[in-house]
Amino acid sequence: MQPMGNVSDTHVVVVGGGGTGAAILYDLVQRGFKATLFERGELTCGSTGRHHGLLHSGARYVVKDRAVGRECMNEVRILKRIAPEAIEANRGVFVAFTEEEEAYRETFEEACAEADIPTQWLNADELLAMEPRLNPTLRGGVMVPDGTLDAYRLPMHFFAGARQLGAVIRNFARVESFVFEGRRIAGVTVRDLRTGTDETVACDLVINATGGWAGKLAAMADIDLPITPAPGTMLAHQGRLVNNIIERLRPASDGDILVPQRGLSIIGSTQWQSDDPDDCTVPDKDVDFLTRAAIDMVPDFKDTKYHKAWAAVRPLAGASSTEEEGRELSRDFDVRNHGTLDGVEGMLSLTGGKATTLRIMGEKTVDVVCGMFDVEVPCRTADEPLPNYRQFFRHGVLV
């Protein structure tokens, strides 16, 4: 893997070391930009490390939104190719446990077909042979190409790729404020937790990839980015009960995803709203609710041992605006150019997305960056296999 050469001396600062930041950073340096990433804690310490680890084929969203479904499916195909070691590439089954759920089959299969998500109907006998621990009252299920992703190791593949191409990665480095030249952001002030000192880093562009914290970072530049943090709980028990992801054949709701990962079974999730993206205290009632929801699908869950309950924050795009201008729109995530939207030059913000769609978020964002700086280098992240996550560490300790 070689960068295309120095197509640009443009220095881009990425704030936020989750999956989104990782994919943006990798894409930036692959297209020849100079790039530095700041993360206030360890890499992936935000929502990225903490989600269920469901690699979404898009089936979960497709009835509501074909475009999102198609996009997820496309990304699943790409990720299996470029980062196979980060994915338990089994399947997902949307199971009909009730008559109502069985009646949803046609709507679901039609939507999948329209979004190019392959499906296969399994009758009750076939499904129980495949997953003998499922609640035997089930009526059948639709198999789709869902899988389990390693929430830490998938983004670390992208960080490994970025580091190999010369990106600067600074963890335990918190962005505290922006340096302005008139109405244009010309740099960031960063607190390095290792040394306890503050420093200023000049740049041509800041990319806000802080997920649930995006509103807070934008506020430092006096930009109003309406984001409502919406945490959700997940519960892990010890024991792998299934090999396929088990979901319910009905519109997406709470407590309807059971993900096998290593020797664990993880059930999720719930959703509540909070003023504070850091507030991830698990409500007691969530644990009871999720336990019951898991037992409903896989009765043996009740005989497995509690391992951990924890929460992660979703950045809900609040008061989603009508201004389409200056905005690269995907239905799943937005790249917002604050120059055109808010009159503050030199900063883009990412909102929305999923762990599964990190690569395409990187691509869409860097397309916008290329447009801003008149750089014509196509994205290649879908074509080249990523280095293994362990390669990240071959470059030595981070400083």
Place this chain on the structure above:
Amino acid sequence: MKERTVTVYRTAKKTVDEFTVPYNERTTILDALEYIRLQKDPDLMYRQSCHHGSCGTCGMAVNGEFVLSCIKRLADIPEDQAVRIEPLPTMHQIGDLAFDPAEFFNEFPDDIEYKRVSEVNTDAPVPRDMEHYERFESCIECGLCVTSCPVTEDWMGPAALASIHRMIEKNPDDADTWLDRAADKRGVERCTKDFSCSRVCPTGVAPGKRITLLGSMIKKREKARASEEKPE
């Protein structure tokens, strides 16, 4: 909620800070650290990612015991005991409880695979285009085994050797090349069979057993080679 005092090692001061944290029966050491960082000291450094024992980032020493802080529960430490939280001693310290794991990761050979055949429902039919269901290896690369190991000489350490043994289990035909690596001067021969690695491992990898098995394979191979060389 009940309250509890914990002491946390701070690099800058070369001493500990004391904090009072709320807890219930689910609260883990990592939850307590999150509380401290968010409510009392935003500069506290520690590693975390998954919060459920899968990523391997959050290893620490709690009252001298090497644990994953995300699953070690405060309620499991008797109330009359103090709670002392320190960094893993042998790791490359970068501040407070945080370390950089590069040296640890660099002991793993390049071509170690991270997936294996699932152990669940092995007789169940699989989708047409699949040979078997797969899953990630149990080793989450947390380094607790390496930290617990009493061997002080420079060596590959239990995690990397265990991963070599897993490669042989998965690909018996390639055993020779993997055994060559395990037979390195920095490999199996350094092990003193203390087995603290197996005791401390949070995911049951049993690195101690695997190193012993590698040792017997190497011996067996040496014997076989010696008898081949000796004409009857």
